[in-house]
Amino acid sequence: MNAKEPIVKIEHVSFAYDGTLALEDVNLSVPRGDFLGVVGPNGSGKTTLLKIILGLIHPLSGTVRVFGKIPERARHLVGYVPQHAELDYSFPISVMDVVLLGRLSNRSLLGGYRKQDKRLAQEALTMVKTADLCNRRFGTLSGGQKQRVLIARALAGKPELLLLDEPTASVDGRVEEDIYGLLKKLNERVTIILVSHDLGFISTYVRHVACVNRRLSCSRTQDITGDVIDACYNGPVHMLKHKCEL
Amino acid sequence: MLEFFNVLASQAFLQNAVVVGLLASLACGVMGTYVVVRKIVFISGGIAHTVLGGMGIAYYYGWNPLHGAVVAALVAAVIIGLISLRYHQYEDTIIGALWAIGMATGILFIYKTPGYNVDLMTYLFGNILMVSQQSIHLLVGLDAVIILSVAVFYRPFLAVCFDEEYSRLQGLHVVSIYLFLLCLIALTVVILIQVVGIILVVALLTLPAATARHYARSLAQMMAMACLLGAGFTVCGLVASYTPDLPAGATIVLIAGAVYLIVTVFKGLLTRLGVKRPAS
Numbered sequence: 001m002n003a004k005e006p007i008v009k010i011e012h013v014s015f016a017y018d019g020t021l022a023l024e025d026v027n028l029s030v031p032r033g034d035f036l037g038v039v040g041p042n043g044s045g046k047t048t049l050l051k052i053i054l055g056l057i058h059p060l061s062g063t064v065r066v067f068g069k070i071p072e073r074a075r076h077l078v079g080y081v082p083q084h085a086e087l088d089y090s091f092p093i094s095v096m097d098v099v100l101l102g103r104l105s106n107r108s109l110l111g112g113y114r115k116q117d118k119r120l121a122q123e124a125l126t127m128v129k130t131a132d133l134c135n136r137r138f139g140t141l142s143g144g145q146k147q148r149v150l151i152a153r154a155l156a157g158k159p160e161l162l163l164l165d166e167p168t169a170s171v172d173g174r175v176e177e178d179i180y181g182l183l184k185k186l187n188e189r190v191t192i193i194l195v196s197h198d199l200g201f202i203s204t205y206v207r208h209v210a211c212v213n214r215r216l217s218c219s220r221t222q223d224i225t226g227d228v229i230d231a232c233y234n235g236p237v238h239m240l241k242h243k244c245e246l
Numbered sequence: 247m248l249e250f251f252n253v254l255a256s257q258a259f260l261q262n263a264v265v266v267g268l269l270a271s272l273a274c275g276v277m278g279t280y281v282v283v284r285k286i287v288f289i290s291g292g293i294a295h296t297v298l299g300g301m302g303i304a305y306y307y308g309w310n311p312l313h314g315a316v317v318a319a320l321v322a323a324v325i326i327g328l329i330s331l332r333y334h335q336y337e338d339t340i341i342g343a344l345w346a347i348g349m350a351t352g353i354l355f356i357y358k359t360p361g362y363n364v365d366l367m368t369y370l371f372g373n374i375l376m377v378s379q380q381s382i383h384l385l386v387g388l389d390a391v392i393i394l395s396v397a398v399f400y401r402p403f404l405a406v407c408f409d410e411e412y413s414r415l416q417g418l419h420v421v422s423i424y425l426f427l428l429c430l431i432a433l434t435v436v437i438l439i440q441v442v443g444i445i446l447v448v449a450l451l452t453l454p455a456a457t458a459r460h461y462a463r464s465l466a467q468m469m470a471m472a473c474l475l476g477a478g479f480t481v482c483g484l485v486a487s488y489t490p491d492l493p494a495g496a497t498i499v500l501i502a503g504a505v506y507l508i509v510t511v512f513k514g515l516l517t518r519l520g521v522k523r524p525a526s
Contacts, residue, residue, distance in 0.1 A: 104413070
């Protein structure tokens, strides 16, 4: 594909759960190198949008192209960081083994990992500054550490597009800032789409903001005004609140 | 206790019992680990009880009940697996129904079998002292299949158990891997039925692994610990039950249950007192 073509192109996409429309006529185009924040109130269809880009669910209508292909065929170029709260913390698995899961698609199912897989996993852990944790049990880490490890897992697959679902949902403000700083650095190399219900913080890091509330409207971060936000959240939102707290 | 070891030295039936116990520990340690971490105890119970149907039918037609058990366990594993994947909301109801239908089928066929009626209790509660040499060969084969499969598919099994959605994104065929895992659990169930019978299978499948989980840092470590614990439980159970002539299966399960409860309470107390082990 052409370097100037958008990495993600969504046209007239609608999706419904059990007859209730979750997304309606959504259009979105994400250029290479973008850092897109997807915001919206709870239940607005943000996660649905991510799952459509991943090809985990299929839209009722409309087309989705990721790297010019249908989403399933582009998965090897996409790294995904799910909400870590959905994982089982009592599972006996080491940090290294979690990150190595990101290398599964790059080889056959049988036998062990190759040296190269371990090296890439180690590199990914170093990139998110958690190399010293590699032998720890995943469940014993703090919320912020878990999040970094899941980002490392996504990076281990050498993705060109990184999708994150509420990466700072269960961490405190300082850790949140750390993680956004890390993502900003990663954005020099990969395109990032980040879902968050928390608007104030991400506006200082992302290049574009897409407001989802069944429908989607995308703007450059600097163009965001109170009216755009209010329209999305169906009511006034104090977008400066977080900045003041800092 | 001494009597046990004297008899063990001379009598083949007791040697066989110990061999069966060790074969069972190997299978239950490895597969029980998956049952515990993936939280599919109820599914395993469903498979175990459906097996009685297969054993009953095989018995009625004069085939080896053990062969009937293998077939029924595999069929039950695939059906229950597909149900749990496709109709997750109704999973427990449907498994409950299959559980009962399997047992009822088995009881009807056994009841209607002409001639000398096999003791139904042997199927339900197992009789480790009565396992034939021929059955032991089959059990060795089943154990080999289980261990070899896990050695080869360790990583995909780990991936699917820990994070199913991510595995799907990594291009794994989650449905086939999950069904294969359930089939291996089904084979384990058949082995364990020889030791403790259908009713108590779930105990032996979960208790060693659940005890090991308190201390294990990886799945492989948990499997190794669960195998050792299982071996300890079965041998201790055999020894303890021999002289007072207690049912071996029930004795084994009681020992396993007691150890699990003690370890769990002990762990709980340590945590409550704030005495945490240094972070592993």
